[in-house]
Amino acid sequence: MIRDITIGQYYPVASPVHRLDPRTKILLTFIYIISLFFIDFFIGYGFVVVALYAAINVTRVPIKFMLKGLRGIVFILLFTVVLNIFFTPGGRVLFSWNFITVTEGGVKIALMMGARLILLIIGSSILTLTTSPIELTDGIESLLNPFRRIGVPAHEIAMMMSISLRFIPILLEETDKIMKAQMARGADFETGNIVRRAKAMIPIMVPLFISAFRRAEELAMAMEARCYRGGVGRTRMNSLQYKRRDCYAFIIGTLFMIVCFIL
Amino acid sequence: MAIKISGLTHIYNPGTPFQKTALEDIHLEVADGEFVGIIGHTGSGKSTLIQMFNGLLRPTSGEVYIKGKNIHEKGINKNEIRQQVGLVFQYPEYQLFEMTVYDDVAFGPKNLGLSKEEIDERVRYALEAVGLDKKYYEKSPFELSGGQKRRVAIAGVLAMKPDILILDEPTAGLDPKGRTSLFNQLKQMHEELKLTIVLISHSMEDMAKYAEKLIVLYKGKIAYQGTTREVFKEGRKLEAIGLAMPQIRYIMEELKARGMNIGTEVLTVEEAADLIKNYLRNAGGVK
Incomplete structure (x- = not known):
């Protein structure tokens, strides 16, 4: 159950998207997110769905795997939609009871927000599913480099990100292990009301926190033991280079944005 | 029959590129009151197998019986199994x-869901069984030493009063004194309470000394299975699958190779000592 979270998980297959320069993919993801917020017609979303479907096909990651990532945000999604339905004024009143009124505008905004969130998560999971964490942070570091002059610690940010990405599967595995160990002692995480379930989390959270701190300390020690002192003067084994296919990808991305603006 | 497993196969992440067959067509039986060891190379499926024993993992196919009950049948209370x-x-x-x-x-x-008195009795029983001094009972577990923490954790399982105790490398990271005392306590519980014990360990010496039966896993399959003596008879074949014989066997083989007419199939140092003593007596002393 806990392994279902796909955000931040790399899916290793060979595809044109996997071979793209990470910087290209990061920039395209930005373009995609910005474009999403310009659209406010349903036809526009239709277009995005088609484009997204095509992109997913090119990545060769099974679509089922992408959709799994949505499970983690079901709660936020429902929350957003419900909130928008009830609290957005405007348009014809469809339904009214005591202080609750549902308007046409509210339903429209709610659906739009829901669609936006879903597309946002699926779209950005393409980036993390097709880019290994190392490539991803290399890309971020390289993109942030120009901002170093104004005091942005590019290398440190990239290093922090790569460590946190690396820790996601480790902590998930750890959680799984601790859960099993407590279940072996008869712990029950699935029944009871919300207070009981929250209480049942304590036997997981305490050991998890302790182990997270322990691991962080061990990692810091291991890095220091190998003379890590930050980014100054570090060279890398594989330096990033834009290729022709990155050029094509940018052209497709720009076209996508223009179409989104027009729609 | 404490544990019976038939035709069990387990596949992790089926249908994804991370798909991995951890166990394949496992058949095994553990009788009541037996002390069984599981050995195998890292990644051979030992830890997956023991999670089958109390239903933490659901096998992809095959059955698990605990005390004759199929634990994945409908209407079985998992907490009772655990x-x-x-x-x-x-x-x-x-x-x-x-x-x-x-x-x-x-x-x-x-x-x-036991009564307060029953809980108290069990906690004291479990902490005594692992040999933890009373002065630690009200301390925070995080103040204790590594070995003491390990004892507390094992006591936490013993307090459930299980009929079958399964341990995954319980002595890893303990000092020699801690190892010996933990093993002796296990052995004592095994003998006095007729507790069925299944143990994973990488120490062939400990296995030779304590286990009555051995199950050898290799790449998710059972490579050898039988009494400890039978399994260690396989000798150097064990080395091919990333394991070894108890060290004393190597000494005995070396002695034989150098001309001592002596049996080599020993399990413990004591046995070896007896053989050597006998040999020396019969051969009339050292040349």
């Missing part, structure tokens, strides 16, 4: 969470 089969994971001290040692050990019995 009370019967106590499972101590690797590095169990990492699962401690309570404010005091006493409360942590009481976690299991509390989950079973």
Whole structure:
């Protein structure tokens, strides 16, 4: 159950998207997110769905795997939609009871927000599913480099990100292990009301926190033991280079944005 | 029959590129009151197998019977199974969470819904069984040493009063004194309480000394299975699958190779000492 979270998980297959320069993919993801917020017609979303479907096909990651990532945000999604339905004024009143009124505008905004969130998560999971964490942070570091002059610690940010990405599967595995160990002692995480379930989390959270701190300390020690002192003067084994296919990808991305603006 | 497994196969992440067959067509039986060892190379499926014993993992195919009951049948209470089969994971001290040692050990019995008196009795029984001094009962488990933490964690499982105790490398990271005393306590519980014990260990010496039966896993399959003596008879074949014989066997083989007419199939140092003594007596002393 806990392994279902796909955000931040790399899916290793060979595809044109996997071979793209990470910087290209990061920039395209930005373009995609910005474009999403310009659209406010349903036809526009239709277009995005088609484009997204095509992109997913090119990545060769099974679509089922992408959709799994949505499970983690079901709660936020429902929350957003419900909130928008009830609290957005405007348009014809469809339904009214005591202080609750549902308007046409509210339903429209709610659906739009829901669609936006879903597309946002699926779209950005393409980036993390097709880019290994190392490539991803290399890309971020390289993109942030120009901002170093104004005091942005590019290398440190990239290093922090790569460590946190690396820790996601480790902590998930750890959680799984601790859960099993407590279940072996008869712990029950699935029944009871919300207070009981929250209480049942304590036997997981305490050991998890302790182990997270322990691991962080061990990692810091291991890095220091190998003379890590930050980014100054570090060279890398594989330096990033834009290729022709990155050029094509940018052209497709720009076209996508223009179409989104027009729609 | 304490544990019976038939035709069990387990595949992790089926249908993804991470798909991995951890166990394949496993058949095994553990009789009541037996002390069984599981050995195998890292990644051979040992830890997956023991999670089958108390239903933490559901096999992709095949059946698991505990005391004759198929644990994945409908209407079986999983908590009842987990009370019967106590499972101590690797590095169990990492699962401690309570404010005091006493409360942590009481976690299991509390989950079973026992009365306060019963819980108290079980906590004291379990902590005594692992040999932890009374002065530690009200201390925070995080103040204890590594070996003491390990004892508390094992006590946490013992307090469930399982009929079958399963331990995944319980002595990993313990000092020699801690190892010996833990093993001796296990052996004592095995003999006095007729506790069925299944143990994973990488120490062939410990296995030779304590286990009555051995199950050897290799790449998710059972490579050898039988009494400890039978399995170690395979000798150097074990080396081919990443294992070894007890060290004393190597000494005996070396002695034989150098001209001592002596049996080599020994399990423990004591046995070897007897053989050598006999040999020397019959041969009339050292040349």
